[in-house]
Amino acid sequence: MYCRRCGRANRADAAFCDACGTRLGESADRALVPPVHSDTAAHSTPPSPQDHLAAPRHHLPEAVFVGRQREMASLHAALAEALSGRGRLVMLAGEPGIGKTRTAQELSVYATQRGAQVFWGRCYENPGAPPYWPWVQIIRSYVRERDAEQIRAEMGGAAADIAEIVPDVRHALPDLPSAPSLTDPEQARFRLFDSVTTFLINAARGQPLVLALDNLHWADRASLLLLEFLTREIGASRILLLGTYRDIEVSRQHPLFETLGELSRDRLQYRIALRGLDREEVGHFLDLAVGGQPTEELVESVHQRTEGNPFFVIEVVRLLAQEGQLASGSAHRPRGSAMKIPEGVREVIGRRLNRLSPACNQILSVASVIGREFGLEELRCTVDAFLAESLLDSLEETLAAHILEEVPQAEGRFQFTHVLIRETLYDELTAPRRAQLHRRIGEALETLYSADIGPHLARLTHHFGEAFQAGDRAKAVEYAERAGARADVLLAYEEAAHYYQMALDGLEREMMLDQRRRCRLLLALGEARRKAGDFAQALVEFERSLQRDPNRFRTIYGAAQAAEASNNRKVASEYYGKLLALAANRDTERPELAYAKVFVERP
Ligand SMILES: Nc1ncnc2c1ncn2[C@@H]1O[C@H](COP(=O)(O)OP(=O)(O)OP(=O)(O)O)[C@@H](O)[C@H]1O
Ligand SMILES: [Mg+2]
Incomplete structure (x- = not known):
């Protein structure tokens, strides 16, 4: 098709x-x-006779693309550069619903026509996506389109490393040996990043690549580090990296803030800020969406209310059409000023949802707690029995109303057509109801994925963590610890630290007096922070652990290494000295000791 x-x-x-x-x-x-390029289609295809007869074409906005000539021109220029071997990163930034994803899709279309291959990696707002998720999606889609021989040729020696984060590579190449393990965390991560980069540059030799990374404000830190690494290496390759992010979400503390700062400093990113469509463009949009010339008042009120935010415009058109306030071709069409256009985007969504059946709304509320994207079975296992019976009917209703859509290439999976719809539903729930639903979802996921829980640990941690007060607190702590260990194995050290910290917070909130566990978590947290290069904080965690368990070899060694890495020679010497004293008591011989000896004896 x-x-x-x-x-x-x-x-x-x-x-x-x-x-x-x-x-x-x-x-x-x-x-x-x-x-056919939609831009051209939208502007130059004469309307068919049916178009005029059609009821309000409030489904049409998906097929048209208005305005953005300047932005598209910049994107075309960046693509042309990449196609001629000068790869680069371009970022599309702007508020929710302003058209970042859509503009990236338009470029994807154009890039495909120009002979590039496009792959998408989407970050989701729900904490709980596995580490490196956008990259995993990109590499997975790539691998699925190739046979084993091609993958072997393009990945070469990098395949074993890549398979560690993208299991599909191992499925495609079952005889792949395991990657030799490296003890130095920085080297291990460097090797992984280098492997992914080498592979992508190699792959782009055959056919240029456009890699679209959507919603980077939700990316995990490890994914952002990989993005930074790759961006520095693609200058002489046929790769265009296209990122999108909501600028209003990127505060100074946000991990993306740092990535953007680093890349801007070295002039490695080009940023395009998307603003609202102007009045004329909104008019053009309404013309195409509503059919026939929209009245001046309609254009004026919609433009004023929505400030040209295309998502808002579309939702307003859909609402007005559903409420019968727009009748295409009707002489009785209400004047703009007589229309009830909602104040804000949430109100318009609320009014659209009100038009759905109560069962539909209840199901959507549950779905909003699972996340932007969810599986039919996940939903079925979470909703009450009487809702489960009408589930398919309700889903059809939501699909018809453009509230949900099917996820491409993933049978039985659905997503909210826009994240703002999920957010509106989620925000409407009371805190106790949310907690109760998170718990039920956590339990449903446990049952559904019991055979292979690893890839779902982060989601389980999220749901049991959000249900902390109303749920099984011990489980919340346990999953957080397991998610931390898994992130560590996947070399996503910042994520690991985040989960260990969650587990510790859980222990503290619950006042669980399991000191051994607390020390173990502090040790794991210290190690994750050290691997992530945050030596000062690593030392703090090791020292906290040592307060309760002063003689643990690994913790003392960790503290010594962290102190040494932060150039605190005096403290490092003390800890290496302690290590030697401890070893003398226990009469053990370990390689760390040889190093400790050299260190303390060094003048
Ligand atoms: N220039 C445009 N012409 C027509 N429709 C558009 C245009 N820009 C965006 N849209 C439509 O507006 C809606 C919102 O756009 P989009 O999803 O791209 O926003 P976004 O900036 O990615 O939002 P978010 O930050 O929430 O992801 C989509 O239905 C999209 O198809
Ligand atoms: Mg988007």
């Missing part, structure tokens, strides 16, 4: 286009249509 927007040939049963994420469900898409 060809995608109407970008022309990519997709599988016959695909719901969404692999290249640009456009829904393929419309009947016209099922026909073999040649590639």
Whole structure:
């Protein structure tokens, strides 16, 4: 099936286009249509007679793309550079709903037409995505489109390292040996980053690559470090990195703030800020969406209310159409000033949701707690029995109302059409209800994924953590600890530290007096911080652990290493000295001791 927007040939049963994420469900898409750029389509295709007869075309906004000429010109220029071997990173920044994802999709379409391969990695707002999630998605999609021989040729020696974070590589190459392990955490991570980078640069030799990283404000720190590493290496390759993020979410404390700062300092990122559509563009949009010339008042009120935010505009059009306030071609169409246009984007969503059945709304509330994306079975196991019976009917209702959509290439998975819809539903729930739902979801996930829980540990930690007061607190601590250990194995040290800290906070909130466990967690936290390069904080954690358990070899050694790495020679000497004294008592011989000896004896 060809995608109407970008022309990519997709599988016959695909719901969404692999290249640009456009829904393929419309009947016209099922026909073999040649590639058409939507911009051109929107502006130059004469309307068919049916268009005029159609009821309000409030589904149409998905097919049109208005304005953004300047931004698209910059993006085309960046793509042209990348295609000629000068790879770079371009960031699209702006408020929620302003069109970052959509603009990136439009570039994807264009890039596909220019012969590039496009892959998407999406970060999700729910904490609980596995480490390196956007990269995992990109590499996984790549691997799924290749046969074993191609993967072997393109990944070469890097395959074993990449397989550590993307298990699909191992499925494709079952005879792949394990990557030799490295004890130095920095080297281990360098090798992983280098492997991914070498592979991508190699892959782009065959066909240029556009890698779209959506919602980077939700990326884990490890993914951002990999992005930074890759950006520094692609200057002479045919790779365009296209990132999007909500600038309003990136405070000074945000991990992305640091990444952007580093890249800007070295002039390695080009940022395009998206603002609201102007009045004329909103008018053009309404013209296409509503059919027939919209009245001046309508354009004026919509533009004023929405400030040209396309998401807001679309939702307003849908609402007005659903409420019968827009009747295409009708002479009785209300004047703009008589229309009840909601004050804010949340109000418009609220009013749209009010039009759905109560069962639908209850199901959507549960889904909003699972996350932006969820599986049918996850939902079925969480909702009450009477809702479960009508689940499919309710889902159909939400799909028809454009509240949910199917996730491309993932049977049985759905997502909210926009994250703001999920946020609105989630925010409406009371705190006790949220906690109760998180607990139920956690329990459902435990049952559903009991055979292979590893990849779901982060989500389990999130749900049991959010249900802390109302749920099984011991489980919340346990999953956080296990998620930390898993992140550590995946070389996502910052994530590991985050989870160990969660586990410790849980222990403290619960006043669990398990001191051995506390020391063990502090040790793990100290090690994760040291591996992440935060030596001063690592020393603090090791010292906290030593207050309760002063003679643990690994903790003293960790403290010595952290002190040494932060150039605190005096403290490092003390700890190495302690280590030697401890070893003398126990009469053990370990390689760390030889180093400690050299260190303390050094003048
Ligand atoms: N220039 C445009 N023309 C027509 N429709 C647009 C345009 N820009 C965005 N849209 C539509 O507006 C809606 C919101 O856009 P999009 O999802 O890209 O916003 P976003 O900036 O990525 O928001 P978020 O930060 O929440 O992810 C989508 O339905 C999209 O198709
Ligand atoms: Mg987006």
